[in-house]
Each structure stands twice: as structure tokens, then as C-alpha cells.
Amino acid sequence: MSFITESQLASYRSRTKMFSKSDIVVLNESSSHDKTKPMVFLSHKHGEIEILQDVIAFLNEEGVEIYVDWMDEEMPAYTNAKTAxxxxxxxxxxxxxxxxxxxxxxxxxxxxxxxxxxxVEKYIENIALFPINRTYQSFSGAEYLKIYPYIDYENGNGRYINNTYISKGYYVKIPLENGNTRLITLKEWFRR
Structure with missing residues (x-):
């Protein structure tokens, strides 16, 4: 699995303002959100605000609505069973x-x-990792992550099995049992 660097994402932050509640959707079944846009539950480590800001800016450019738990007023003030x-x-x-x-x-x-x-709820077509790394380190001890689809950037130099070039852009790469990966453009993945 390759990683997207924090510096690659930083360009999105520099093109946008700091995110606010208007950038985040509250996920409710009866919510008045734009039903034509996919809603993304964004799981993240609290405290990584710059990375979160970059990813929200990136996803906003992809035309999706984003849910971030700590910006949801329905969430309990303190973590407890109700939070879960x-x-x-x-x-x-x-x-x-x-x-x-x-x-x-x-x-x-x-x-x-x-x-x-x-x-349990989204596997395999509707779940993806967004691997972000500062130093290209591997996730040793978390090898289970290799079973999940992940978002990756192709620079236009990679090739498919049939030797044709992979177009430049972001893809969701789905690991297959034979060791290969199936590629879907990120935009197409969001539309599915």
C-alpha cells in the first residue's frame, strides 16, 4: 500500500479556508442534505486538525458531503456508551x-x-482507507489493513496488467485475492 503524503494534501488547504460546520453534514436519515451527493463518514484521530482540514478540502472538491463526529451537536459532550x-x-x-x-x-x-x-456496514464496495504518512513508514503490526480498499494517487506512469498507462489522478484500489488490485477512479467510487 502506498501513502499520500501530508505535503501532497497541504495544497488543498492552501486553496480553501479553514473548514467550518457548513462543510460538515449531520448524518440523519431525515436530514435535508443534498441526496445527489454521497455522504462520507470520516473516521480520524482527534487532534490531527491540519490533516483533517486538508482531507475535508480535498473531499469537498470531489463533491461529497462529510460527517465528522466531534462537529455533530447530537454527540454527547463526553465519550460514553451513547457515543458508541x-x-x-x-x-x-x-x-x-x-x-x-x-x-x-x-x-x-x-x-x-x-x-x-x-x-460490517460498508465492506468492500463502500469502505476505503486514506493512507496518509509523513515519513513513508509502514503500518507494521496492522497488516490487517491490507485487506481494505484504499485511496491512492497515480502520477500517469503506472501501468495496468495489459501494459496500458493508468491515467493521472486519484483512485480507489481494491485488493484482490490473487495479489492484484482493481482500480476505480475516486469520482466513480463516490458515484456508486
Whole structure:
């Protein structure tokens, strides 16, 4: 699995303002959100605000609505069992589940718990990791992540099995049992 660097994402932040509640959707079944836009449950490590800001700016450019738990006024003020029940509900209601797979998120009990719920509710067509790394380190000890689709950038130099070039852009790469990966453009994945 390759990683998208924090510096690659930073360009999105520089083109946008700091995110606000208007950038985030509250996931409710009866919500008045734009039904033509997919709703993404964004699992992340709290405290990684710059990375979160970059990813929200990136996803906004992709035309999706984003749910971030700590900006949801329905969430309890302090983490408790009610928090877990609400998170399960929000993951189930969302169209897509994306885990910002930073080293800190991978070591987070809550992010791993949310990934487990996402696995049950969204696997395999509607779940993806967004692997973000500062130093190209591997997620040693979290090899289970290799079973999940992930978002990756292709620079136009990669090739398909038939030797044709892969167009430049962002893709969701779905690992196959034979060791290969199936590629879907990110825009197409959001539309499914």
C-alpha cells in the first residue's frame, strides 16, 4: 500500500479556508442534505486538525458531503456508551466510510473500532482507507489493513496488467485475492 503524503494534501488547504460546520453534514436519515451527493463518514484521530482540514478540502472538491463526529451537536459532550451507539448509527446511515489511516489513527482504539463497524456496514464496495504518512513508514503490526480498499494517487506512469498507462489522478484500489488490485477512479467510487 502506498501513502499520500501530508505535503501532497497541504495544497488543498492552501486553496480553501479553514473548514467550518457548513462543510460538515449531520448524518440523519431525515436530514435535508443534498441526496445527489454521497455522504462520507470520516473516521480520524482527534487532534490531527491540519490533516483533517486538508482531507475535508480535498473531499469537498470531489463533491461529497462529510460527517465528522466531534462537529455533530447530537454527540454527547463526553465519550460514553451513547457515543458508541450514535457512531454506529452514523456509520450505517452514511454512503461511504473513509478512515484517515495515519499512524496515530491506526493506533487509536476508537478508529479501529469504527473501522470494524465500517467493515460490517460498508465492506468492500463502500469502505476505503486514506493512507496518509509523513515519513513513508509502514503500518507494521496492522497488516490487517491490507485487506481494505484504499485511496491512492497515480502520477500517469503506472501501468495496468495489459501494459496500458493508468491515467493521472486519484483512485480507489481494491485488493484482490490473487495479489492484484482493481482500480476505480475516486469520482466513480463516490458515484456508486
Amino acid at each position: 451507539l450514535r457512531l454506529k448509527e452514523k456509520i450505517k446511515i452514511s454512503n461511504k466510510f473513509i478512515l484517515l489511516a495515519t499512524p496515530n489513527a491506526i493506533s487509536s482504539k476508537w478508529c479501529n473500532w469504527e473501522l470494524g463497524i465500517g467493515d
